Amino acid sequence: GENVEQHPSTLSVQEGDSAVIKCTYSDSASNYFPWYKQELGKRPQLIIDIRSNVGEKKDQRIAVTLNKTAKHFSLHITETQPEDSAVYFCAASKRGNKLVFGAGTILRVKS
Amino acid sequence: NAGVTQTPKFRVLKTGQSMTLLCAQDMNHEYMYWYRQDPGMGLRLIHYSVGEGTTAKGEVPDGYNVSRLKKQNFLLGLESAAPSQTSVYFCASSKADEQFFGPGTRLTVL
Numbered sequence: 001g002e003n004v005e006q007h008p009s010t011l012s013v014q015e016g017d018s019a020v021i022k023c024t025y026s027d028s029a030s031n032y033f034p035w036y037k038q039e040l041g042k043r044p045q046l047i048i049d050i051r052s053n054v055g056e057k058k059d060q061r062i063a064v065t066l067n068k069t070a071k072h073f074s075l076h077i078t079e080t081q082p083e084d085s086a087v088y089f090c091a092a093s094k095r096g097n098k099l100v101f102g103a104g105t106i107l108r109v110k111s
Numbered sequence: 112n113a114g115v116t117q118t119p120k121f122r123v124l125k126t127g128q129s130m131t132l133l134c135a136q137d138m139n140h141e142y143m144y145w146y147r148q149d150p151g152m153g154l155r156l157i158h159y160s161v162g163e164g165t166t167a168k169g170e171v172p173d174g175y176n177v178s179r180l181k182k183q184n185f186l187l188g189l190e191s192a193a194p195s196q197t198s199v200y201f202c203a204s205s206k207a208d209e210q211f212f213g214p215g216t217r218l219t220v221l
């Protein structure tokens with residue numbers, strides 16, 4: 001089955017700097033890669049996703065890149081703000097199938 | 112729309128007790144899922160359903176049962192709770208790829 005590894009487990013950045021979180025997956029048939037943000041005590045919420053027919057996707061300060069050959073994808077947050085502090089989860093799935101999540105990255109943005 | 116709701120929000124059980132967690136969604140989604148979230152382990156899929164009347168095992172199904180008698184509801188049961196089932200439980204639903212999560216249930220088993 002699918003296995004998703006996520007790094008780093010914790011990341012501290014200064015406000016205004018960029019943050020990058022990386023994930024690798026094992027199943028080459030996976031074709032959907034979402035990123036979820038979870039604030040303390042809250043539910044996970046989708047912030048961006050990418051499908052395997054696309055190499056990069058941007059939405060304001062966040063972007064996701066996908067390298068199908070290497071089977072890894074990354075989340076990029078630019079101009080970080082204190083409200084970006086949260087736990088971020090990557091996941092992978094085959095269309096119509098269940099998501100497999102990474103273990104999560106705790107992002108701390110220091111002001 | 113309320114989206115995805117879960118009841119109860121918190122519960123404390125003694126070892127061996129049983130309980131049922133209820134998940135409801137008003138988005139007419141076909142797919143529903145139950146996850147557990149433990150520190151440092153992300154979200155792990157317990158059971159899921161691809162439609163009314165169907166259920167399937169996920170990554171960590173042991174000790175849990177589920178039912179999907181109505182399209183909008185997905186029930187998670189613990190027949191004999193164990194301390195290892197102390198966790199935060201999230202329900203989710205989806206129409207296609209994007210999953211929408213409920214607010215979670217924090218369960219403690221003593």
